[in-house]
Amino acid sequence: MSQKDLPHTAKLMTIWLLIGLVIFLGIKAWEHEREASRFRLAGDMVVLTRAPDGHFHWPGRVGDVEVDFLVDTGATSTALPQALAERAGLKPLGPIQTHTAGGTASGFAARADVTLQGGVRADRLPVAVLPDLASPLLGMDVLGRLHFSQKPGELRIEPKKE
Template sequence: MTVWLLIGLLIFLGFKFWERERESSRFQLAGGVVVLTRAPDGHFHWPGRVGEVEVDFLVDTGATSTALPQALAERAGLQPLGAVRAHTAGGSVNGFAARADITLEGGVSARRLTVTVLPNLAAPLLGMDVLGRLHFSQKPGELRITPSP
């Protein structure tokens, strides 16, 4: 019985290690250039923080502004500035605006950025309000990002 528990534990730990390595390989910093590799879900993800809360931003070049799920905004302690109506792929939804300090791996940050907070958003979206300040180029399966000159 103990042998099977040890085998199960080793398999579990091996899977967790593989999963962590796979996640970390999607983000690389090479000489000041951030290189994001397309994830299995077909999107580019950029690890970062909202205040002190770690997040995995979905890079969304079709989004005008950065949008956060309401649960994340609450964990980060963001305060509503006022109501907003956002137009998403799923239709119009009500939410609120807030200010957030966004920090992305690789040294990119936006202080007191006005973000849109939506109640049923599945993942934080990094919009063109941040991405527009950067220079990025895309190759198959890869997004390269450098700060604008």
């Protein structure tokens, strides 16, 4: 390769890198839009759209850590993966054993400040922290405080009318 070929090769590499960057950014923007469209507010009502994995996800926070909760109407209580609990600075209150769809699991109890998009909050919520849990589960300890109904592909959640 001569000195003369190098600038031409560098130009081609730069063009291909720019094309790759544009494609990458386009895919990331599309993923972000798809994620954002799964959650919307309609007045006081939160509307969750079923995700491609077949579940409903509700964005929120545990302390200062952003979380994408899996809405689990079959779970009695909210459960968090241990790595998330550690990032959120949760302190173990004692060992627990809990029964999950996959069998019995050991972990520890903790308390967490949970905030969900749409203004739902649960301070010092007792949670189960499980080392092998794949994603955070939002259980009936929070969902039971709300009124929810389901339509095909949509879960509508609103505060209970007192």
